[in-house]
Amino acid sequence: MSSPDGPYDDEDVAGGLFRYDYRAGTVEGDNTKLRRAMDLQLPVILLRKFASGSYVPIFPVYLIDDDRGRRQFVVAVDEALRFLHRPSELSEVERRYAERVTRHRLHQSMFRGMVVHAYEIRCAVCRLRHGELLDAAHITADSEETGLAVVSNGVSLCKIHHAAYDRNLMGISPDYRVAINRRLLDEVDGPMLRHGLQEMHGSTLVLPRSHRQHPDPARLDARYQAFLAS
Ligand SMILES: [Zn+2]
Structure with a gap:
Protein backbone atom coordinates (compact mmCIF):
# COMPACT_ATOMS: atom_id res chain seq x y z
CA MET A 1 0.00 0.00 0.00
CA HIS A 117 -13.83 9.35 -8.86
CA ALA A 118 -14.18 13.12 -9.54
CA TYR A 119 -17.24 12.39 -11.72
CA GLU A 120 -18.69 10.16 -9.02
CA ILE A 121 -18.38 7.07 -11.20
CA ARG A 122 -20.56 8.38 -14.03
CA CYS A 123 -20.20 8.99 -17.74
CA ALA A 124 -20.13 12.80 -18.14
CA VAL A 125 -22.26 12.48 -21.30
CA CYS A 126 -24.88 9.76 -20.69
CA ARG A 127 -24.60 9.43 -16.87
CA LEU A 128 -24.02 5.66 -17.05
CA ARG A 129 -23.01 4.53 -13.56
CA HIS A 130 -21.03 1.36 -14.12
CA GLY A 131 -17.38 1.71 -13.20
CA GLU A 132 -16.38 -1.30 -15.28
CA LEU A 133 -17.76 0.47 -18.38
CA LEU A 134 -16.05 3.80 -17.68
CA ASP A 135 -12.72 5.21 -18.83
CA ALA A 136 -10.81 8.38 -18.10
CA ALA A 137 -10.56 10.01 -21.53
CA HIS A 138 -7.66 12.39 -22.13
CA ILE A 139 -8.56 15.76 -23.60
CA THR A 140 -5.01 16.50 -24.75
CA ALA A 141 -3.64 13.10 -25.79
CA ASP A 142 -1.09 11.65 -23.36
CA SER A 143 1.28 11.13 -26.28
CA GLU A 144 1.61 14.92 -26.52
CA GLU A 145 4.03 16.93 -24.42
CA THR A 146 1.24 18.83 -22.62
CA GLY A 147 -0.96 15.75 -22.17
CA LEU A 148 -0.56 15.64 -18.40
CA ALA A 149 -2.42 13.05 -16.36
CA VAL A 150 -4.25 15.69 -14.27
CA VAL A 151 -8.00 15.62 -13.62
CA SER A 152 -8.57 18.85 -15.60
CA ASN A 153 -7.12 17.07 -18.65
CA GLY A 154 -9.67 14.28 -18.34
CA VAL A 155 -13.33 13.45 -18.69
CA SER A 156 -15.03 10.36 -17.30
CA LEU A 157 -16.70 8.67 -20.28
CA CYS A 158 -18.30 5.30 -20.95
CA LYS A 159 -16.56 3.10 -23.52
CA ILE A 160 -18.75 4.16 -26.45
CA HIS A 161 -18.49 7.89 -25.69
CA HIS A 162 -14.76 7.59 -25.09
CA ALA A 163 -14.25 5.96 -28.48
CA ALA A 164 -16.57 8.49 -30.15
CA TYR A 165 -14.62 11.37 -28.55
CA ASP A 166 -11.22 9.96 -29.54
CA ARG A 167 -12.36 9.59 -33.15
CA ASN A 168 -14.01 13.02 -33.36
CA LEU A 169 -17.46 11.51 -33.84
CA MET A 170 -18.38 13.41 -30.69
CA GLY A 171 -17.02 16.79 -29.57
CA ILE A 172 -17.16 18.76 -26.32
CA SER A 173 -17.13 22.55 -26.60
CA PRO A 174 -15.24 24.76 -24.13
CA ASP A 175 -18.59 25.66 -22.53
CA TYR A 176 -19.26 21.96 -21.89
CA ARG A 177 -21.78 21.24 -24.64
CA VAL A 178 -21.82 17.87 -26.35
CA ALA A 179 -21.87 17.83 -30.15
CA ILE A 180 -22.28 14.86 -32.47
CA ASN A 181 -20.66 14.66 -35.89
CA ARG A 182 -22.95 16.06 -38.61
CA ARG A 183 -22.86 12.91 -40.76
CA LEU A 184 -23.84 10.73 -37.78
CA LEU A 185 -26.79 13.01 -37.06
CA ASP A 186 -28.14 12.33 -40.54
CA GLU A 187 -27.77 8.54 -40.34
CA VAL A 188 -30.65 6.23 -39.59
CA ASP A 189 -29.85 3.15 -37.51
CA GLY A 190 -30.75 1.29 -34.30
CA PRO A 191 -31.14 2.45 -30.69
CA MET A 192 -27.44 2.89 -29.92
CA LEU A 193 -27.06 5.50 -32.65
CA ARG A 194 -30.38 7.15 -31.84
CA HIS A 195 -30.35 7.20 -28.03
CA GLY A 196 -26.66 6.74 -27.34
CA LEU A 197 -25.32 9.32 -29.77
CA GLN A 198 -27.84 11.46 -31.69
CA GLU A 199 -29.89 12.34 -28.60
CA MET A 200 -26.76 13.52 -26.78
CA HIS A 201 -26.28 16.31 -29.34
CA GLY A 202 -26.66 19.67 -27.58
CA SER A 203 -26.72 18.20 -24.07
CA THR A 204 -24.57 19.60 -21.27
CA LEU A 205 -21.67 17.70 -19.77
CA VAL A 206 -22.12 16.43 -16.20
CA LEU A 207 -19.28 18.04 -14.26
CA PRO A 208 -17.41 17.20 -11.04
CA ARG A 209 -18.58 19.04 -7.92
CA SER A 210 -15.21 20.64 -7.40
CA HIS A 211 -14.59 23.53 -9.77
CA ARG A 212 -10.87 22.93 -10.05
CA GLN A 213 -11.56 19.42 -11.38
CA HIS A 214 -13.61 20.72 -14.30
CA PRO A 215 -12.15 20.09 -17.73
CA ASP A 216 -9.77 22.84 -18.81
CA PRO A 217 -11.65 25.01 -21.40
CA ALA A 218 -8.44 25.78 -23.31
CA ARG A 219 -7.74 22.06 -23.77
CA LEU A 220 -11.37 21.40 -24.71
CA ASP A 221 -11.24 24.19 -27.26
CA ALA A 222 -8.18 22.77 -29.01
CA ARG A 223 -9.89 19.38 -29.31
CA TYR A 224 -13.21 20.96 -30.32
CA GLN A 225 -11.56 22.79 -33.22
CA ALA A 226 -10.22 19.44 -34.45
CA PHE A 227 -13.71 17.95 -34.11
CA LEU A 228 -15.27 20.82 -36.11
CA ALA A 229 -12.63 20.46 -38.82
CA SER A 230 -13.08 16.71 -39.20
ZN1 LIG B 1 -21.68 7.53 -21.96
Missing part, protein backbone atom coordinates in the same frame (compact mmCIF):
# COMPACT_ATOMS: atom_id res chain seq x y z
CA SER A 2 1.49 3.33 -0.93
CA SER A 3 0.27 6.86 -0.22
CA PRO A 4 2.15 9.30 -2.41
CA ASP A 5 2.16 12.91 -1.16
CA GLY A 6 0.62 13.88 -4.45
CA PRO A 7 -0.39 11.86 -7.48
CA TYR A 8 2.78 13.01 -9.24
CA ASP A 9 5.17 12.50 -6.42
CA ASP A 10 7.84 10.79 -8.43
CA GLU A 11 10.60 10.66 -5.90
CA ASP A 12 10.03 6.96 -5.63
CA VAL A 13 10.60 6.54 -9.38
CA ALA A 14 13.73 8.67 -9.74
CA GLY A 15 16.08 5.70 -10.15
CA GLY A 16 13.94 4.23 -12.93
CA LEU A 17 12.04 1.69 -10.84
CA PHE A 18 9.39 2.10 -8.20
CA ARG A 19 10.83 1.79 -4.70
CA TYR A 20 8.76 0.77 -1.74
CA ASP A 21 9.96 1.69 1.75
CA TYR A 22 10.29 -0.99 4.39
CA ARG A 23 7.68 -0.91 7.09
CA ALA A 24 9.10 1.58 9.61
CA GLY A 25 11.03 0.37 12.62
CA THR A 26 11.86 -3.15 11.47
CA VAL A 27 13.51 -5.14 8.74
CA GLU A 28 11.34 -8.14 9.50
CA GLY A 29 7.57 -8.11 10.22
CA ASP A 30 5.55 -7.34 7.08
CA ASN A 31 8.78 -7.03 5.19
CA THR A 32 9.26 -10.77 5.61
CA LYS A 33 6.14 -11.45 3.58
CA LEU A 34 7.31 -9.18 0.79
CA ARG A 35 10.73 -10.81 0.83
CA ARG A 36 9.07 -14.21 0.56
CA ALA A 37 6.96 -13.02 -2.37
CA MET A 38 10.20 -11.90 -4.01
CA ASP A 39 11.92 -15.24 -3.45
CA LEU A 40 8.93 -17.15 -4.83
CA GLN A 41 8.42 -14.60 -7.64
CA LEU A 42 4.79 -14.25 -6.67
CA PRO A 43 2.74 -11.36 -8.04
CA VAL A 44 1.65 -8.66 -5.59
CA ILE A 45 -1.08 -6.02 -5.76
CA LEU A 46 0.14 -2.46 -5.19
CA LEU A 47 -2.59 -0.18 -3.83
CA ARG A 48 -1.95 3.50 -4.53
CA LYS A 49 -3.96 5.99 -2.53
CA PHE A 50 -5.40 8.90 -4.50
CA ALA A 51 -8.06 10.23 -2.13
CA SER A 52 -9.15 9.57 1.42
CA GLY A 53 -10.20 5.93 1.56
CA SER A 54 -9.76 5.45 -2.22
CA TYR A 55 -7.06 3.33 -3.78
CA VAL A 56 -6.12 2.30 -7.28
CA PRO A 57 -4.96 -1.32 -7.57
CA ILE A 58 -1.94 -1.91 -9.78
CA PHE A 59 -1.30 -5.54 -10.53
CA PRO A 60 0.45 -7.76 -11.03
CA VAL A 61 3.63 -6.14 -9.72
CA TYR A 62 6.76 -8.04 -8.72
CA LEU A 63 9.45 -7.43 -6.11
CA ILE A 64 12.74 -7.70 -7.92
CA ASP A 65 15.30 -6.50 -5.39
CA ASP A 66 15.70 -6.01 -1.66
CA ASP A 67 17.87 -2.97 -1.03
CA ARG A 68 18.73 -3.39 2.65
CA GLY A 69 21.06 -0.39 2.58
CA ARG A 70 18.25 1.99 1.61
CA ARG A 71 15.61 -0.09 3.40
CA GLN A 72 13.55 -0.38 0.23
CA PHE A 73 12.14 -3.02 -2.06
CA VAL A 74 12.56 -2.44 -5.76
CA VAL A 75 9.30 -3.13 -7.57
CA ALA A 76 8.63 -3.95 -11.23
CA VAL A 77 5.20 -2.42 -11.91
CA ASP A 78 5.15 -3.96 -15.38
CA GLU A 79 6.02 -7.41 -16.71
CA ALA A 80 8.53 -5.76 -19.03
CA LEU A 81 10.63 -4.72 -16.04
CA ARG A 82 10.76 -8.06 -14.28
CA PHE A 83 13.86 -9.41 -15.84
CA LEU A 84 16.26 -6.49 -15.58
CA HIS A 85 19.69 -7.87 -14.85
CA ARG A 86 20.74 -5.77 -11.86
CA PRO A 87 17.81 -3.64 -10.74
CA SER A 88 19.96 -1.56 -8.40
CA GLU A 89 22.61 -0.80 -10.99
CA LEU A 90 20.78 0.06 -14.18
CA SER A 91 22.65 1.36 -17.19
CA GLU A 92 21.62 4.80 -18.45
CA VAL A 93 19.50 3.28 -21.25
CA GLU A 94 17.82 0.80 -18.90
CA ARG A 95 17.13 3.52 -16.35
CA ARG A 96 15.41 5.77 -18.88
CA TYR A 97 13.35 2.90 -20.23
CA ALA A 98 12.36 1.71 -16.76
CA GLU A 99 11.44 5.23 -15.67
CA ARG A 100 9.24 5.75 -18.70
CA VAL A 101 7.40 2.45 -18.26
CA THR A 102 7.02 2.93 -14.48
CA ARG A 103 5.76 6.51 -14.71
CA HIS A 104 3.31 5.60 -17.46
CA ARG A 105 1.93 2.66 -15.52
CA LEU A 106 1.56 4.55 -12.24
CA HIS A 107 0.19 7.72 -13.83
CA GLN A 108 -2.36 6.03 -16.06
CA SER A 109 -3.80 4.03 -13.18
CA MET A 110 -3.94 7.10 -10.92
CA PHE A 111 -5.40 9.20 -13.73
CA ARG A 112 -8.25 6.79 -14.27
CA GLY A 113 -8.92 6.52 -10.54
CA MET A 114 -8.90 10.27 -9.95
CA VAL A 115 -10.99 11.21 -13.00
CA VAL A 116 -13.69 8.55 -12.59
Whole structure:
Protein backbone atom coordinates (compact mmCIF):
# COMPACT_ATOMS: atom_id res chain seq x y z
CA MET A 1 0.00 0.00 0.00
CA SER A 2 1.49 3.33 -0.93
CA SER A 3 0.27 6.86 -0.22
CA PRO A 4 2.15 9.30 -2.41
CA ASP A 5 2.16 12.91 -1.16
CA GLY A 6 0.62 13.88 -4.45
CA PRO A 7 -0.39 11.86 -7.48
CA TYR A 8 2.78 13.01 -9.24
CA ASP A 9 5.17 12.50 -6.42
CA ASP A 10 7.84 10.79 -8.43
CA GLU A 11 10.60 10.66 -5.90
CA ASP A 12 10.03 6.96 -5.63
CA VAL A 13 10.60 6.54 -9.38
CA ALA A 14 13.73 8.67 -9.74
CA GLY A 15 16.08 5.70 -10.15
CA GLY A 16 13.94 4.23 -12.93
CA LEU A 17 12.04 1.69 -10.84
CA PHE A 18 9.39 2.10 -8.20
CA ARG A 19 10.83 1.79 -4.70
CA TYR A 20 8.76 0.77 -1.74
CA ASP A 21 9.96 1.69 1.75
CA TYR A 22 10.29 -0.99 4.39
CA ARG A 23 7.68 -0.91 7.09
CA ALA A 24 9.10 1.58 9.61
CA GLY A 25 11.03 0.37 12.62
CA THR A 26 11.86 -3.15 11.47
CA VAL A 27 13.51 -5.14 8.74
CA GLU A 28 11.34 -8.14 9.50
CA GLY A 29 7.57 -8.11 10.22
CA ASP A 30 5.55 -7.34 7.08
CA ASN A 31 8.78 -7.03 5.19
CA THR A 32 9.26 -10.77 5.61
CA LYS A 33 6.14 -11.45 3.58
CA LEU A 34 7.31 -9.18 0.79
CA ARG A 35 10.73 -10.81 0.83
CA ARG A 36 9.07 -14.21 0.56
CA ALA A 37 6.96 -13.02 -2.37
CA MET A 38 10.20 -11.90 -4.01
CA ASP A 39 11.92 -15.24 -3.45
CA LEU A 40 8.93 -17.15 -4.83
CA GLN A 41 8.42 -14.60 -7.64
CA LEU A 42 4.79 -14.25 -6.67
CA PRO A 43 2.74 -11.36 -8.04
CA VAL A 44 1.65 -8.66 -5.59
CA ILE A 45 -1.08 -6.02 -5.76
CA LEU A 46 0.14 -2.46 -5.19
CA LEU A 47 -2.59 -0.18 -3.83
CA ARG A 48 -1.95 3.50 -4.53
CA LYS A 49 -3.96 5.99 -2.53
CA PHE A 50 -5.40 8.90 -4.50
CA ALA A 51 -8.06 10.23 -2.13
CA SER A 52 -9.15 9.57 1.42
CA GLY A 53 -10.20 5.93 1.56
CA SER A 54 -9.76 5.45 -2.22
CA TYR A 55 -7.06 3.33 -3.78
CA VAL A 56 -6.12 2.30 -7.28
CA PRO A 57 -4.96 -1.32 -7.57
CA ILE A 58 -1.94 -1.91 -9.78
CA PHE A 59 -1.30 -5.54 -10.53
CA PRO A 60 0.45 -7.76 -11.03
CA VAL A 61 3.63 -6.14 -9.72
CA TYR A 62 6.76 -8.04 -8.72
CA LEU A 63 9.45 -7.43 -6.11
CA ILE A 64 12.74 -7.70 -7.92
CA ASP A 65 15.30 -6.50 -5.39
CA ASP A 66 15.70 -6.01 -1.66
CA ASP A 67 17.87 -2.97 -1.03
CA ARG A 68 18.73 -3.39 2.65
CA GLY A 69 21.06 -0.39 2.58
CA ARG A 70 18.25 1.99 1.61
CA ARG A 71 15.61 -0.09 3.40
CA GLN A 72 13.55 -0.38 0.23
CA PHE A 73 12.14 -3.02 -2.06
CA VAL A 74 12.56 -2.44 -5.76
CA VAL A 75 9.30 -3.13 -7.57
CA ALA A 76 8.63 -3.95 -11.23
CA VAL A 77 5.20 -2.42 -11.91
CA ASP A 78 5.15 -3.96 -15.38
CA GLU A 79 6.02 -7.41 -16.71
CA ALA A 80 8.53 -5.76 -19.03
CA LEU A 81 10.63 -4.72 -16.04
CA ARG A 82 10.76 -8.06 -14.28
CA PHE A 83 13.86 -9.41 -15.84
CA LEU A 84 16.26 -6.49 -15.58
CA HIS A 85 19.69 -7.87 -14.85
CA ARG A 86 20.74 -5.77 -11.86
CA PRO A 87 17.81 -3.64 -10.74
CA SER A 88 19.96 -1.56 -8.40
CA GLU A 89 22.61 -0.80 -10.99
CA LEU A 90 20.78 0.06 -14.18
CA SER A 91 22.65 1.36 -17.19
CA GLU A 92 21.62 4.80 -18.45
CA VAL A 93 19.50 3.28 -21.25
CA GLU A 94 17.82 0.80 -18.90
CA ARG A 95 17.13 3.52 -16.35
CA ARG A 96 15.41 5.77 -18.88
CA TYR A 97 13.35 2.90 -20.23
CA ALA A 98 12.36 1.71 -16.76
CA GLU A 99 11.44 5.23 -15.67
CA ARG A 100 9.24 5.75 -18.70
CA VAL A 101 7.40 2.45 -18.26
CA THR A 102 7.02 2.93 -14.48
CA ARG A 103 5.76 6.51 -14.71
CA HIS A 104 3.31 5.60 -17.46
CA ARG A 105 1.93 2.66 -15.52
CA LEU A 106 1.56 4.55 -12.24
CA HIS A 107 0.19 7.72 -13.83
CA GLN A 108 -2.36 6.03 -16.06
CA SER A 109 -3.80 4.03 -13.18
CA MET A 110 -3.94 7.10 -10.92
CA PHE A 111 -5.40 9.20 -13.73
CA ARG A 112 -8.25 6.79 -14.27
CA GLY A 113 -8.92 6.52 -10.54
CA MET A 114 -8.90 10.27 -9.95
CA VAL A 115 -10.99 11.21 -13.00
CA VAL A 116 -13.69 8.55 -12.59
CA HIS A 117 -13.83 9.35 -8.86
CA ALA A 118 -14.18 13.12 -9.54
CA TYR A 119 -17.24 12.39 -11.72
CA GLU A 120 -18.69 10.16 -9.02
CA ILE A 121 -18.38 7.07 -11.20
CA ARG A 122 -20.56 8.38 -14.03
CA CYS A 123 -20.20 8.99 -17.74
CA ALA A 124 -20.13 12.80 -18.14
CA VAL A 125 -22.26 12.48 -21.30
CA CYS A 126 -24.88 9.76 -20.69
CA ARG A 127 -24.60 9.43 -16.87
CA LEU A 128 -24.02 5.66 -17.05
CA ARG A 129 -23.01 4.53 -13.56
CA HIS A 130 -21.03 1.36 -14.12
CA GLY A 131 -17.38 1.71 -13.20
CA GLU A 132 -16.38 -1.30 -15.28
CA LEU A 133 -17.76 0.47 -18.38
CA LEU A 134 -16.05 3.80 -17.68
CA ASP A 135 -12.72 5.21 -18.83
CA ALA A 136 -10.81 8.38 -18.10
CA ALA A 137 -10.56 10.01 -21.53
CA HIS A 138 -7.66 12.39 -22.13
CA ILE A 139 -8.56 15.76 -23.60
CA THR A 140 -5.01 16.50 -24.75
CA ALA A 141 -3.64 13.10 -25.79
CA ASP A 142 -1.09 11.65 -23.36
CA SER A 143 1.28 11.13 -26.28
CA GLU A 144 1.61 14.92 -26.52
CA GLU A 145 4.03 16.93 -24.42
CA THR A 146 1.24 18.83 -22.62
CA GLY A 147 -0.96 15.75 -22.17
CA LEU A 148 -0.56 15.64 -18.40
CA ALA A 149 -2.42 13.05 -16.36
CA VAL A 150 -4.25 15.69 -14.27
CA VAL A 151 -8.00 15.62 -13.62
CA SER A 152 -8.57 18.85 -15.60
CA ASN A 153 -7.12 17.07 -18.65
CA GLY A 154 -9.67 14.28 -18.34
CA VAL A 155 -13.33 13.45 -18.69
CA SER A 156 -15.03 10.36 -17.30
CA LEU A 157 -16.70 8.67 -20.28
CA CYS A 158 -18.30 5.30 -20.95
CA LYS A 159 -16.56 3.10 -23.52
CA ILE A 160 -18.75 4.16 -26.45
CA HIS A 161 -18.49 7.89 -25.69
CA HIS A 162 -14.76 7.59 -25.09
CA ALA A 163 -14.25 5.96 -28.48
CA ALA A 164 -16.57 8.49 -30.15
CA TYR A 165 -14.62 11.37 -28.55
CA ASP A 166 -11.22 9.96 -29.54
CA ARG A 167 -12.36 9.59 -33.15
CA ASN A 168 -14.01 13.02 -33.36
CA LEU A 169 -17.46 11.51 -33.84
CA MET A 170 -18.38 13.41 -30.69
CA GLY A 171 -17.02 16.79 -29.57
CA ILE A 172 -17.16 18.76 -26.32
CA SER A 173 -17.13 22.55 -26.60
CA PRO A 174 -15.24 24.76 -24.13
CA ASP A 175 -18.59 25.66 -22.53
CA TYR A 176 -19.26 21.96 -21.89
CA ARG A 177 -21.78 21.24 -24.64
CA VAL A 178 -21.82 17.87 -26.35
CA ALA A 179 -21.87 17.83 -30.15
CA ILE A 180 -22.28 14.86 -32.47
CA ASN A 181 -20.66 14.66 -35.89
CA ARG A 182 -22.95 16.06 -38.61
CA ARG A 183 -22.86 12.91 -40.76
CA LEU A 184 -23.84 10.73 -37.78
CA LEU A 185 -26.79 13.01 -37.06
CA ASP A 186 -28.14 12.33 -40.54
CA GLU A 187 -27.77 8.54 -40.34
CA VAL A 188 -30.65 6.23 -39.59
CA ASP A 189 -29.85 3.15 -37.51
CA GLY A 190 -30.75 1.29 -34.30
CA PRO A 191 -31.14 2.45 -30.69
CA MET A 192 -27.44 2.89 -29.92
CA LEU A 193 -27.06 5.50 -32.65
CA ARG A 194 -30.38 7.15 -31.84
CA HIS A 195 -30.35 7.20 -28.03
CA GLY A 196 -26.66 6.74 -27.34
CA LEU A 197 -25.32 9.32 -29.77
CA GLN A 198 -27.84 11.46 -31.69
CA GLU A 199 -29.89 12.34 -28.60
CA MET A 200 -26.76 13.52 -26.78
CA HIS A 201 -26.28 16.31 -29.34
CA GLY A 202 -26.66 19.67 -27.58
CA SER A 203 -26.72 18.20 -24.07
CA THR A 204 -24.57 19.60 -21.27
CA LEU A 205 -21.67 17.70 -19.77
CA VAL A 206 -22.12 16.43 -16.20
CA LEU A 207 -19.28 18.04 -14.26
CA PRO A 208 -17.41 17.20 -11.04
CA ARG A 209 -18.58 19.04 -7.92
CA SER A 210 -15.21 20.64 -7.40
CA HIS A 211 -14.59 23.53 -9.77
CA ARG A 212 -10.87 22.93 -10.05
CA GLN A 213 -11.56 19.42 -11.38
CA HIS A 214 -13.61 20.72 -14.30
CA PRO A 215 -12.15 20.09 -17.73
CA ASP A 216 -9.77 22.84 -18.81
CA PRO A 217 -11.65 25.01 -21.40
CA ALA A 218 -8.44 25.78 -23.31
CA ARG A 219 -7.74 22.06 -23.77
CA LEU A 220 -11.37 21.40 -24.71
CA ASP A 221 -11.24 24.19 -27.26
CA ALA A 222 -8.18 22.77 -29.01
CA ARG A 223 -9.89 19.38 -29.31
CA TYR A 224 -13.21 20.96 -30.32
CA GLN A 225 -11.56 22.79 -33.22
CA ALA A 226 -10.22 19.44 -34.45
CA PHE A 227 -13.71 17.95 -34.11
CA LEU A 228 -15.27 20.82 -36.11
CA ALA A 229 -12.63 20.46 -38.82
CA SER A 230 -13.08 16.71 -39.20
ZN1 LIG B 1 -21.68 7.53 -21.96
